Amino acid sequence: MPDDNFDDLYNSEVVDRNGKKIGGVGQVYLDDKTGQPTWVTVKTGLFGTKENFVPLVHADIASGRIRVPYPEGTVKDAPTIDPDRHLDADEEADLYKYYGITTIIPGGEPETDAVSTAGKKA
Numbered sequence: 001m002p003d004d005n006f007d008d009l010y011n012s013e014v015v016d017r018n019g020k021k022i023g024g025v026g027q028v029y030l031d032d033k034t035g036q037p038t039w040v041t042v043k044t045g046l047f048g049t050k051e052n053f054v055p056l057v058h059a060d061i062a063s064g065r066i067r068v069p070y071p072e073g074t075v076k077d078a079p080t081i082d083p084d085r086h087l088d089a090d091e092e093a094d095l096y097k098y099y100g101i102t103t104i105i106p107g108g109e110p111e112t113d114a115v116s117t118a119g120k121k122a
Contacts, residue, residue, distance in 0.1 A: 006030075006037055012064050014042045014054060016072045025066070026051040027083050039095070040066065041083040044076050051083040052076055053095050070099065 006028050014022045022042050029039035041051035054075050060067040068075065079098055081091050096102075 008064070009037060009040060009061070009066070012040075012061070012066050014040065014066045014068060014075070016075070017067065017069050018071075019067065020072055022054075022068075022072050022075050029053075029087055039087065039092075042075055052078045053081060053083070053087075054078065055096070055099055055101060057101060074099075 009028045010025055012025050014025060016022055023044045024042070026041040026043045028037050029041075030036060031038045037056055039053050039055055041053055044050050044052050052075050054068050054070065056066070056068075058069050079091075079094055081087065081095070087095075
């Protein structure tokens, strides 16, 4: 995102790779070094009472929608992490691993060999 106004992210809906709505954004997490958004939580479950982390790397953000390259089931089955606090390095590493993001460049964008969906619900 080119500017520092991330308010639009809070009002966005997250959709899967096929355009199916997963849920609204609950929280936006900024990289400690760059200050850029790297994760959002998606409100899922009955009445949006559960929040699941999804990375913004490779996401398409436009017109109030965040399209992520994962099926809905993959996002909903992500490891459970309390969204009401700072995401620590171990939790972030676990999430990157879950989503198949294999290399993280300091101060840069994570790299993937391919989007991992093996063994995940579609």
